[in-house]
Amino acid sequence: MALAKHFMAIGHAQMKCSAVHVDCPSKHDTLPPPPPPLPKHLTSNFVNVVNRHIGSPALPVPKRVDAPPALPPERYFADHDEGSNNELLRKLCHDGRLREAANLVDVMARLGQVPDFPSCGHLIRTLADTDRLVKARRVLDKMVMSGGVPDVTTYNKLVGGLCRRGQLASAVEIVEGMGSQGCPPNVVTFNIVIRGMSDRRRYEEAAGFWRDQLRKGHPPYLVCSTVLLELICRNCGIRKAMEVLEDLSLEGCHPDIITYNSLINVVCKEGNCEDAAFVIPSLLEHGFKPNTITYNTMLHCLCSKGKWVEVDDILSLMREASYAPTVVTYNILINSLCKYQLLDRAIDFLHKMVCEGCCPDIVTYNTLLGAMCKEDMIEQALEVICYMKNNGIPLVLITYNTVIDALAKKGDVKQAVLLFDEMGRDGISPDDITYGSLVMGFCKNDMVVEAAEMLKEMSKINYRIRGVTYSLVIHALCRQKKVETAIEILDLMVSSCRKPSRAIYGSLVKDVAATGMIEEATELEKKLIEYKILEKTTVG
Structure with missing residues (x-):
């Protein structure tokens, strides 16, 4: 009771003081004197009572930088120094939390902190790959403003993403600024833009873009010129391509024999052999001579059209x-x-x-x-x-298969088997086509037992057997009244199919019956009903 009265007295005194302080602040500039300290034994008892009723007081939790709390990012990131934020940036990038990582780069830039450049590069590439191009561009700008120099792969990823989305003006703007930012564009960069423009059927713009780059002193990459000319040739015709070729020559990007062969290849693949005549004069004027590739390309086109005189x-x-x-x-x-x-x-x-x-x-x-x-x-x-x-x-497998198949179709199974044996001696393993050809040959010569044995052999070594091959052998066995063997082959056929088709087996039974082998067809049908593949009798 004494302890309770003591605390009540303290509470009343503090409430009075607080009330007076609010009403008359000018008259109470100092706090009242503190109450006398409690005896130690009373303090100890009080703490024990509190702990029993409400638990021990929680200790303050130190801040961690590995995962931001549910607060606006700015409030959280702004509380850390550059090192802590960069550590967090690396973790966010590693965990794939791209939006938060991009926000962190924004905040660091506002705080005058320099973001970790490798993390920024990784972030830009990943954002570009996932078509979050606005964020990727913003991170790039912040990185450059902080003194970072993105590598050419990072730039190419972003340029490629912009071209893919048809944002060609933005892509060109980035390419134009690469040199001044310490990373000049390379052949891949230019090809990305040229192909991006061509994909949008803006061929004139693509040619103009490449001419501008040449005038600005960029290396006259022949690969870029060849890609551009091929695209123009394929979509605008050889005449337009030759015009652009001459324009590029005036800008110092001279074609080589590979460029000319590429153009000839394009027109010949399209079957326009005559258009090659537009290429040859220019080729000769630039001091080149047709080589074997040039001639072979033209020959292929002419031969495909049967123009033997040419x-x-x-x-x-x-x-x-x-x-x-x-x-x-x-x-x-x-x-x-x-x-x-x-x-x-x-x-x-x-x-x-x-x-x-x-x-x-x-x-x-x-x-x-x-x-x-x-x-x-x-x-x-x-x-x-x-x-x-x-x-x-x-000799290779296709060599043997070609001749064995021809012999089997002709009915010369003896010669086909001899060649099959030679094949084994040469160390060449037959495939399902080899076996299938021999099975067909055996059936054609009424060697149905041999055909059935070969099918069993194929099944043992897990070779693919076509349904038509099974049907062929079953028909041949039924013709020779070897129904038991036919049912064995039917067993193989059923076991090899994951989902037996009723239509296929029903058709097989009907085909056997249609040739007059009613008894044999009935036996096959009974077996299929037993397998629960067919449900009712269809023969007779």
């Missing part, structure tokens, strides 16, 4: 210019002649090729073998195989 003219020009046809040249000729079914002339070129000391490669032989097999010239194809083996020319 092809002969180009070949004559090559020889006059002392450019012997290369293996690429001959492959272009042989491939095109085979497509036009001019196989005799293709073989003549092969002989000429060998006589001139130009060794055919595997592409040459595979092209000829494919054409021979299509024309049912199987004997000649086998002779080519023998020639290749005798001359140490390694």
